[in-house]
Amino acid sequence: MATQSPPRNASAAAAAKPHLADAVEQPYFPDEPTGPIVRTEIPGPKSKEAIAELDKVFDTRSLNMMANYQNSFGNYIADLDGNVLLDVYAQIASIPVGYSNPSLLLAATSPDMASAIINRPALGNFPQHDWAQILETGILRVAPKGCDQVFTAQAGSDANELAYKAAFMWKRRQQRGGADVEFTAEEIESSMNNQSPGSPNMSILSFKTAFHGRLFGSLSTTRSKPIHKLDIPAFDWPQASFPALKYPLEQHAEENAREEARCLAEVEKLLTTYHNPPAAVIVEPIQSEGGDNHASPAFFRGLREVTRKHDVLLIVDEVQTGVGATGKFWAHEHWNLQDPPDMVTFSKKAQTAGYYFGNPELRPNKPYRQFNTWMGDPARALLFRAIINEIARLNLVHNTAETGDYLYAGLESLSQKYPGEIENLRGKGQGTFIAWDSPRRDEILKKGKGVGINIGGSGASAVRLRPMLIFQKRHADIFLEAMEKILKS
Numbered sequence: 001m002a003t004q005s006p007p008r009n010a011s012a013a014a015a016a017k018p019h020l021a022d023a024v025e026q027p028y029f030p031d032e033p034t035g036p037i038v039r040t041e042i043p044g045p046k047s048k049e050a051i052a053e054l055d056k057v058f059d060t061r062s063l064n065m066m067a068n069y070q071n072s073f074g075n076y077i078a079d080l081d082g083n084v085l086l087d088v089y090a091q092i093a094s095i096p097v098g099y100s101n102p103s104l105l106l107a108a109t110s111p112d113m114a115s116a117i118i119n120r121p122a123l124g125n126f127p128q129h130d131w132a133q134i135l136e137t138g139i140l141r142v143a144p145k146g147c148d149q150v151f152t153a154q155a156g157s158d159a160n161e162l163a164y165k166a167a168f169m170w171k172r173r174q175q176r177g178g179a180d181v182e183f184t185a186e187e188i189e190s191s192m193n194n195q196s197p198g199s200p201n202m203s204i205l206s207f208k209t210a211f212h213g214r215l216f217g218s219l220s221t222t223r224s225k226p227i228h229k230l231d232i233p234a235f236d237w238p239q240a241s242f243p244a245l246k247y248p249l250e251q252h253a254e255e256n257a258r259e260e261a262r263c264l265a266e267v268e269k270l271l272t273t274y275h276n277p278p279a280a281v282i283v284e285p286i287q288s289e290g291g292d293n294h295a296s297p298a299f300f301r302g303l304r305e306v307t308r309k310h311d312v313l314l315i316v317d318e319v320q321t322g323v324g325a326t327g328k329f330w331a332h333e334h335w336n337l338q339d340p341p342d343m344v345t346f347s348k349k350a351q352t353a354g355y356y357f358g359n360p361e362l363r364p365n366k367p368y369r370q371f372n373t374w375m376g377d378p379a380r381a382l383l384f385r386a387i388i389n390e391i392a393r394l395n396l397v398h399n400t401a402e403t404g405d406y407l408y409a410g411l412e413s414l415s416q417k418y419p420g421e422i423e424n425l426r427g428k429g430q431g432t433f434i435a436w437d438s439p440r441r442d443e444i445l446k447k448g449k450g451v452g453i454n455i456g457g458s459g460a461s462a463v464r465l466r467p468m469l470i471f472q473k474r475h476a477d478i479f480l481e482a483m484e485k486i487l488k489s
């Protein structure tokens with residue numbers, strides 16, 4: 001039987017009711033609030049004032065909620081008006097082990113961390129003496145199968161762009177006949193004029209409704225919403241259809257298999273005929289920003305086969321799916337690939353970023369071809385190491401798989417009770433990476449705050465759940481109750 005420690009915020013106790021899961025499960029953070037507290041409309045008066053102040057110096061038009069992180073703890077995000085919400089959006093899927101996590105606080109206040117912050121190295125030129133050890137005991141400790149090297153980066157878009165550059169340099173080296181073949185005078189000269197052959201006509205193939213970031217290069221592979229792309233010059237790169245699966249999956253198996261075969265055939269056609277030949281295909285294990293679109297392991301195995309067949313690299317973008325959220329450390333572990341991806345990009349819950357790879361030929365043939373000032377950040381790498389330790393200590397990937405099943409079952413019951421409200425429920429067996437379509441999605445997200453839940457959307461009509469890895473059945477109970485309140489209203 002779990003012992004319920006006194007709640008951090010006394011008024012939370014009054015707000016919380018005992019839940020079914022409390023009886024069987026040990027809380028990870030006993031002094032986490034026991035439930036949401038809603039004191040005012042959100043934003044309340046203090047938040048409104050602070051938002052107005054901020055707006056004078058910083059664009060607040062995309063603001064969702066102004067938070068007080070010093071008062072946020074575990075799964076709960078606090079605002080300035082005393083409201084405390086159960087956060088199943090978690091900074092756009094990027095908080096792994098809870099707000100104000102004590103283990104991370106310990107890592108953050110260590111002498112190693114202080115040194116890394118105030119003596120930030122230009123890693124390509126002046127790496128610190130223990131960089132290899134930091135990588136081996138951190139980022140590389142959780143490297144996906146087939147990957148034993150990493151190129152570190154600042155953010156998800158940056159990681160993807162670096163992976164694209166590695167792919168282009170790899171392809172050209174292959175075409176040139178090896179690492180030792182020198183560049184021609186024509187290549188050298190034309191590169192300075194942005195002309196072929198120095199700046200070759202090659203491409204990265206991505207999928208319709210994909211999201212791979214908003215920097216210049218990555219934006220050309222992003223296809224989720226026009227507002228991200230308008231007015232920005234883009235590369236002439238190909239896009240293939242991503243499977244549009246029908247739900248429930250069990251009832252549409254044949255149709256869905258046909259749809260996936262159609263998309264794979266389209267990929268193959270583009271790989272072999274597109275006027276700017278692809279050096280790589282990039283794909284998300286679950287298209288996230290584009291609406292939580294799933295495909296089967298067989299589809300991804302097919303994608304690996306077709307890229308291998310045509311000597312094109314496969315980049316798996318695990319920026320949103322990685323670090324445990326799907327009930328495996330990396331979502332592509334669900335696919336049972338015999339032949340691993342060539343590169344795997346990561347960020348968000350890792351709190352650092354980069355791309356993993358195994359093939360030594362993915363290191364450019366000369367130094368300074370893949371380079372920038374910082375090339376990552378030891379402080380953030382130390383933080384990821386602490387996150388990895390915390391995930392291992394609490395067995396959080398397993399927790400996410402189990403809690404996800406519990407949450408999915410609860411949502412399935414709700415979808416039967418309110419059939420028009422929860423459509424295309426998806427993410428079964430994918431940890432807490434669950435979503436559904438709702439005809440009144442935006443209203444649901446808005447009403448969430450009124451019942452103590454911070455929740456996000458994706459694509460045109462999906463409600464997406466992205467809780468942290470410390471989200472337990474007790475939190476799922478609170479969430480399901482809140483959802484039912486909204487659906488009844």
Ligand SMILES: Cc1ncc(COP(=O)(O)O)c(C=O)c1O
Nearest residue numbers: 155156157211212213317319320
């Ligand atoms: C799958 C995926 N790739 C790349 C990115 C871009 O990452 P960042 O916003 O850190 O540049 C995101 C961000 O949402 C993402 O979900």
